[in-house]
Amino acid sequence: MKINCPLVTRVLTNFIREESQKAGFERNIIGLSGGLDSTVCAYLAVKAVGSPSVFGLILPYKDYDQEGVSLAEEVARILGIEVETIDISPQIDAYFSGHPTDNHVLKGNKMARERMSILYDYSARLKAMILGTSNKTELLIGYGTIHGDMACGINPMGDLYKTQVRELGQYLNVPEKILRRKPTAGLWPDQTDEDEIGLSYEELDRILFKLVDERLTADEVIRAGLEEKKVRRVAELIRKAEYKRKMPPVAKLSERTVGHDFLYPYDWGK
Amino acid sequence: MKVAIAQMSPVLGRVDKNVEIHLEFIEKAVKEKADLIIFPELSLTGYSLKDLVPEVALRPETSSIMARLLKASKDIDLVFGLVEERTENPGLFYNSAAYLTGGEIAHIHRKVFLPTSGMFEEARFFARGHDFMAFPTGSNRAGLLICRDLLHYSSSYCLLAGGAGLIIAISAAPGRGITDEGSQGFESSQNWELMGKAISYFSSAYVIYCNRVGLEDGVTFAGGSFIYTPDGELCLKLPYLEAAFSIQEIDPDLIRKARKNRPYKRDDRPEVIWRSLGRLLREKDED
Numbered sequence: 001m002k003i004n005c006p007l008v009t010r011v012l013t014n015f016i017r018e019e020s021q022k023a024g025f026e027r028n029i030i031g032l033s034g035g036l037d038s039t040v041c042a043y044l045a046v047k048a049v050g051s052p053s054v055f056g057l058i059l060p061y062k063d064y065d066q067e068g069v070s071l072a073e074e075v076a077r078i079l080g081i082e083v084e085t086i087d088i089s090p091q092i093d094a095y096f097s098g099h100p101t102d103n104h105v106l107k108g109n110k111m112a113r114e115r116m117s118i119l120y121d122y123s124a125r126l127k128a129m130i131l132g133t134s135n136k137t138e139l140l141i142g143y144g145t146i147h148g149d150m151a152c153g154i155n156p157m158g159d160l161y162k163t164q165v166r167e168l169g170q171y172l173n174v175p176e177k178i179l180r181r182k183p184t185a186g187l188w189p190d191q192t193d194e195d196e197i198g199l200s201y202e203e204l205d206r207i208l209f210k211l212v213d214e215r216l217t218a219d220e221v222i223r224a225g226l227e228e229k230k231v232r233r234v235a236e237l238i239r240k241a242e243y244k245r246k247m248p249p250v251a252k253l254s255e256r257t258v259g260h261d262f263l264y265p266y267d268w269g270k
Numbered sequence: 271m272k273v274a275i276a277q278m279s280p281v282l283g284r285v286d287k288n289v290e291i292h293l294e295f296i297e298k299a300v301k302e303k304a305d306l307i308i309f310p311e312l313s314l315t316g317y318s319l320k321d322l323v324p325e326v327a328l329r330p331e332t333s334s335i336m337a338r339l340l341k342a343s344k345d346i347d348l349v350f351g352l353v354e355e356r357t358e359n360p361g362l363f364y365n366s367a368a369y370l371t372g373g374e375i376a377h378i379h380r381k382v383f384l385p386t387s388g389m390f391e392e393a394r395f396f397a398r399g400h401d402f403m404a405f406p407t408g409s410n411r412a413g414l415l416i417c418r419d420l421l422h423y424s425s426s427y428c429l430l431a432g433g434a435g436l437i438i439a440i441s442a443a444p445g446r447g448i449t450d451e452g453s454q455g456f457e458s459s460q461n462w463e464l465m466g467k468a469i470s471y472f473s474s475a476y477v478i479y480c481n482r483v484g485l486e487d488g489v490t491f492a493g494g495s496f497i498y499t500p501d502g503e504l505c506l507k508l509p510y511l512e513a514a515f516s517i518q519e520i521d522p523d524l525i526r527k528a529r530k531n532r533p534y535k536r537d538d539r540p541e542v543i544w545r546s547l548g549r550l551l552r553e554k555d556e557d
Contacts, residue, residue: 217325249488252389253448255457260488261388 001209003164005171012156013048019154020049020129022270029128031119031149032056032083033186034071036178037133040165041157043172045131046079055128056083059115061092065186071178078175088114108187112148120151129153137162140208141234142241143185143197150244161205199230207234271410271522274299274307274346275506277495277514279484282316285326289314289335292350293342295515300345304517309350310440310482310491311381311417312365317442318486319353323363323395327355330368330375343370347407349414349480351440353396354378362397367414367440369407377405379414383422389444389489404432410522412436417443420465420479430473431540435500435525437469441481445492445511455510459494471502474528474535476520483513500528 020028028045032038045054058072069085076083092111101107123130132152134144136159144150157165162183169179183193183201194200199207207230210221218235222228250259276295280288292309299307311317314335315326330336330352339348347370354366364380380399384392402425404413413429413436420426420439429437439462447457462479470477476499483493490511497506497518506518529535 215324252444252446252489255446257389257488263388 001161001164001205003160003167005168008160008168009044009047009172012044016045016048016131016154016156019267022267023129023153025127025129025153027053027055027126027128028131029055029057029119029123029126030131030133031115032058032072032075034058034065034068034075034178035181035183035186036162036165036169036174037135037157038072039075039174039178040169040172041131041133042075042079042081043169043174044156046081047172051080052082054079054081055122055126056081057115057119057122058083058085059088059118060085061087061111061186062089064189065184067181068184068186071175071181074175075178086118088118104188104191108185109145109148111187112145112185116148116151123153131156133157135160135162135165137201137205137208139245140212140241141197141204141237142244143193144244146244149185161208162201163205199234203230204234207231208238211235211238271306271520272302272304272517273478273497273520274302274304274515274517275478275480275495275497275508276307276309276313277480277483277493277508277516278309278313279482279491279513280310280313280316282318282486283322283326284316285314285328285335288316289338292339292348296342296346296348298515299517302517304346306347306349308438308440308478308480309348310480310495311367311442312351312353313440313482314350314352316486317482317491318489320391320395323353324355327353327363329355329357330378331357336368339368340370340373340375344373347371347376349438349440351416351442354380363395364399365392365396365416366399367416367438369405369412369414369438371407376407377403377412377414379403379416381416381419382425383418385418389446402428402432404429404434407436410435410525412438415439417441420469420477421461423465423469426465426469426473427543430475430535431538431543433535434473435475435522437473437475437477439466439477439479441479443481443492444489455494456490456492459492459510463494463496466496466498467502467504470498470500472534474500474525474532476500476525483511500525 030042056076060069119130130153132155134150135157138144139158184191207226210216218231221231247259250257252260256262328336349369351367354364367379369376382399384396384398386393404411411433413434415425445456445458450457466477466479478497480495481493482491484491494510495508499505508514508516
């Protein structure tokens with residue numbers, strides 16, 4: 001599962017540069033959480049297009065993740081990128097005061113979509129391409145909010161497992177504090193991904209790598225010595241999350257249907 | 271002879287569930303004294319499999335699911351669709367149709383024409399079959415085709431040359447085209463109907479077409495299964511779009527009568543076709 005960090009960096013910086021240019025954007029914009037993924041993404045973006053062309057948005061809800069906010073500010077300082085902080089509490093609270101719930105996940109999803117909404121607004125204001133920060137682990141198990149943190153213009157990180165993002169972060173000299181920090185989606189105070197998923201990222205990525213990259217069946221992964229309950233659970237998470245990885249199905253009626261047999265490249269004419 | 275057609279919708283990627291569905295239909299058909307039951311293309315697996323293809327593949331000699339269906343075939347002949355992996359050729363997966371009778375595999379046909387254009391991507395996931403072969407099934411000779419195979423008339427010709435009186439085509443044909451106001455179904459269904467009528471008449475053979483229904487990833491399967499007699503007459507037509515189960519009496523003696531009246535089969539000259547095709551292939555230039 002080890003990666004060739006210089007090569008990956010070269011490919012991903014090219015990707016960010018080329019795809020942004022082709023789409024006609026002058027800058028890149030990233031939602032900075034102070035976590036590993038958005039930090040590594042910001043480092044890549046600065047390498048790709050230079051710090052004046054990268055804009056960071058810090059979008060906290062109340063004081064849910066103060067450490068994250070200060071780390072995000074530190075990242076912006078180190079990289080020398082312009083950054084703006086917008087507190088999303090007023091609009092979130094306004095909504096939930098009318099539609100109260102104790103459900104953490106509902107609240108977290110709403111916050112993720114509010115952040116998305118602001119990122120898209122700023123994307124239009126600044127003519128900036130939104131860089132997505134969902135990694136391969138999240139995409140595979142569906143650990144993300146559809147149309148929330150999963151929404152973006154392009155995604156440089158989507159083929160790197162979480163543990164590989166960490167490896168790349170080390171190579172890129174991301175602050176030690178961020179590398180060591182327990183990953184959190186910031187859905188509620190003290191939330192950690194690993195508690196919520198019920199597996200460590202190391203275990204999770206090992207199982208995913210065998211199922212996805214090595215194309216082993218769940219039975220084969222179990223025979224290779226990994227814990228049956230965990231393997232079955234991960235396989236089931238992958239199956240259930242397919243809807244998050246695709247555009248919604250279009251009901252086919254005609255001879256040529258968007259999403260079925262109207263097939264053009266993404267980079268068409270660019 | 272009584273033929274049952276199960277115009278059904280399998281669960282995508284769940285062979286375990288689909289075999290139960292098959293056995294239920296089989297039980298129903300046996301109760302109604304059918305001699306043969308036909309399921310659609312990839313009836314054990316569903317159609318839009320993509321990377322699931324290797325995961326749902328069966329090896330007919332060793333599969334416990336196949337063993338259950340073989341056991342059921344002691345009471346009734348079965349035709350169904352499966353993803354087949356051959357023990358002697360591992361790692362290749364075929365879109366196959368099996369004919370089981372008397373607890374034995376009478377024949378397995380591997381789809382030859384894999385549609386791979388527009389919405390279709392079968393050749394990305396399946397290996398191509400290489401043969402069309404008529405085979406004996408008790409008092410009749412039958413031939414199997416899978417979906418697009420029927421739309422290439424050369425396929426049916428091989429079955430005519432092989433003496434098939436029953437041409438059984440199983441299908442997972444999606445519906446496309448909605449501008450024909452007079453039709454109850456999709457325009458694309460007409461492709462199979464046109465071919466079914468023509469092939470049955472000129473082969474003096476029954477054409478039994480079993481298409482599936484249901485939806486997968488936004489695609490609606492068109493249904494509209496049918497049987498044409500050896501005289502090119504429609505003798506059964508199932509509804510478009512909705513699941514249906516029907517048993518139709520067919521008369522194998524009509525094959526004899528049709529061949530007596532219109533001796534296309536007697537006058538067929540496969541050796542001429544063979545020679546012409548041989549020359550074509552030898553002289554074929556690069557385009």
